[in-house]
Amino acid sequence: MNRRGTAGGSPLRIYAVGLLDATGLGMYLSFAAVYLNQALDLSNSHVALILGTAGVGSLLGAIPVARFADRCGLRRALVILFAARALSYVGLSMAAGLWTAMAAAAFGGLLNRGIGPLVQTALIDGLRHEDAVAPLARLRALRNAGMALGALPTGVAVAVGDELAYRAIMGASATVFVLCAVLSWSLPRAASSGARRLGKPGLVGNGPFLRVTALYSALILSAILLGTGMALWITQQTDLPHWMVSTNYVLNTVLVVVFQARLARGSESPLTARRMMVAGGLLAAGGAAVASLTGRGDGWPPVALMLLAVVLMTGAEIYVMAGATSLALVHTPQEHRSTYLATFNLGFGVATVVGPSLISISLDHDAAGWLAWAVFLALAAVASLTLPLAPPGADGPRRKAEGAPRRTTEGDRA
Incomplete structure (x- = not known):
């Protein structure tokens, strides 16, 4: 091949x-x-x-x-x-x-x-x-x-x-x-x-894939929270300088570009991919909890806390994306990758549609809104522990699930 x-x-x-x-x-x-x-x-x-x-x-x-x-x-x-x-x-x-x-x-x-x-x-x-x-x-x-x-x-x-x-x-x-x-x-x-590729993709009957996509949709709301939520929070509910909005955007973009490929290493193992989804959810929950502390006070402490929240939620974004993509591919038939990847990407699409409204409403409740998101993301992370590591009846799921090492080829380094 x-x-x-x-x-x-x-x-x-x-x-x-x-x-x-x-x-x-x-x-x-x-x-x-x-x-x-x-x-x-x-x-x-x-x-x-x-x-x-x-x-x-x-x-x-x-x-x-x-x-x-x-x-x-x-x-x-x-x-x-x-x-x-x-x-x-x-x-x-x-x-x-x-x-x-x-x-x-x-x-x-x-x-x-x-x-x-x-x-x-x-x-x-x-x-x-x-x-x-x-x-x-x-x-x-x-x-x-x-x-x-x-x-x-x-x-x-x-x-x-x-x-x-x-x-x-x-x-x-x-x-x-x-x-x-x-x-x-x-x-x-x-x-x-x-x-x-003319056969039916069988999406409706692929329960494991749909479960991965659903949890990805829930966890990736943290990215919308980081983008839209942080901007609304800074400009409407805090005394933070408004230049923090653009600073957060630049910091998030740089971290994603620099660390996306590096932090995704190991996610080819379904077990590691699942752990990444869990870790991503917990990081996002931590970031939301830290963000709840930035609504009071002035000076550098709330600025530092906001930057910490951005770092945590950026790490969450990278881990969730890498882990969920890998697990989704495990349950994707080779001959229908276009359709399955489009369905998987709809998870982010749905988040961009429903997320801003939910975030706007929740953050009107001050720090309690951030804490509610922290609980939601933590629960989604725990739910990710139940995701299957291989399609039913797949050959050799134990070796892949345990992340057995494989030889690196020139194609992998390209």
Whole structure:
């Protein structure tokens, strides 16, 4: 078996696609609200309607996009989908009002959450579960860097404050997706192997996979708590300086990019992966408990406590992502990875939809809100101890569960 996957030994091109995809998406996510308000002169309610429609569309489109790739092949699907996404952003850059912006954003939204899992599948296509963990961790680190890079040009456009500058950012995002389509077209035809995958994925009957996905959805709420919750808490409920909001974001991004791949090591063992989910939940609970102490006092002590909370919750984010991804792959059929990874990634999608509202309501109750989240995350961590380590009837689950050492190959170090 080709340990580098069926993409024909071209992981660097797939990493490049993943980085560019995240960069273009980062441009949109960091800028969409400002663009719609300033360039199109839409009200806040109309902006919320457009972004909400796009968000719901991204949840609805993820599985159909994955099934499309299963039928026509990863390479062809990526080219078509990136080209379609580029068109949607061209439409958004040329939108004249509410309805044209709504149509473009909704079309792009249908594709936004489904493409990422296809890039993941292309990277690990043909690899065994234990060989797929490290490449996925590197891809996640690159995507986090890409999201941060994508946010940089938006500051320039805001500083210029001209409608043409605003529209240029959306046009630049479309150009990035055109580059993704070109790079995807350059992948070897081996990456089209998915075209043979016509059987039913059997998601509904895969209880272990669904349990991993459900607990991942619960635990990854800590990432939303870190992003949205910390910002609301700092600006509304504490005397902390408001520059802590951007400081927290930068610290979280740097830690994830630097340590994502390193801390994911060992998660190819299902037992270690499960322990990572438990540890991630406990770290998140600890971070929430520490954050509850920052609402009173002034000076450096609450600042130091907030930074500690960010470090703890960033570690939680890394461990939860690495452990849950690995366990999900254990229960994923090779021939349906696109569909299963799309379903797994919906866990984060659901968290981004329901999380902000729950967090906003809970943090209105001062420190008690943080402590409630600490209890919730600790319970989710304990529940992770019950996750199965191998599919029922799998051969050799004991060796894999115990994390037996295996030889390192050139493919693992690539």
